[in-house]
Amino acid sequence: MSKLVIILQARMSSKRLPGKSLKLINNIPLVILCAKRLKNKGHKLIVATSKEKSDDNLVKILKKNKINFFRGSKENVFSRFLNISKKYKPEDLIVRATADNILPDGNLVKLLNNEIKRRKLNYLNINKKIHLLPKGFSLEIFKVKELLRINKSKLSKKHLEHVTLKMRENKKYLKNIVIKKLLQKNDLSKYRMTIDTKKDYLYMKKFFQNIKGLLTCSSFEIIKYLRTIKTLNK
Secondary structure, eight states: OOOEEEEEEOOSOOSSSTTGGGOEETTEEHHHHHHHHHTTTSOEEEEEEESSGGGHHHHHHHHHTTOOEEEEOSSOHHHHHHHHHTTSOTTOEEEEEETTOOSOOHHHHHHHHHHHHHTTOSEEEOOHHHHTOOBTOOOEEEEHHHHHTSOGGGOOHHHHHSTTHHHHHSGGGOOOOOOGGGOOSSOOTTSBOSOSSHHHHHHHHHHGGGOSSTTTOOHHHHHHHHTTOSOOOO
16 A cells, blocks of 8 residues: 655745744744644654754754654755655655645645545646636645656756656646635635735734634635635735
């Protein structure tokens, strides 16, 4: 049976919002909140961060919360994923997540795991436009072998930063796959539920004050709550 590991990208040197990964949401550092939500159904998780001094405090917080981590190149995010994936078998699965998206949780990981196996795919992501979901409700899942087969000598700077870009450039992955459980009746795709800027952070901080059981509340329940709000955007 194939194994599954979530790799959560996180760093402190965000240009638009420095120190973003340790910004507090309900008094919980963002990276810890994302990690605990993603692993709230028991999935294995590793935070992929850098060896830079700027990430020393982030690693200190991870250790304090007993969350596994890997430190690698600051700019070459692809190499971080590659080094982690070498410990797994080709048919094992990787879920790629980023520490600026709080909405995804273990329930969403479980759904994608079931979908990629049921459909017998090697790669699957959540297309927010097709599903009418807000920005920030996103995860990718793919087999380890898809990462290992990428020709490292042909990767641009953009490919090294955006780990799955090479996969998505391959036409065989560009399938408009609809996951019925994620499909929304009302269009939420124009709304931002991610944290890239200070404005995003202040909005999300306020939004999550209304969410009970933040570490265990499912992604689907948060979306359900989101649909009830009259004014969704900043």
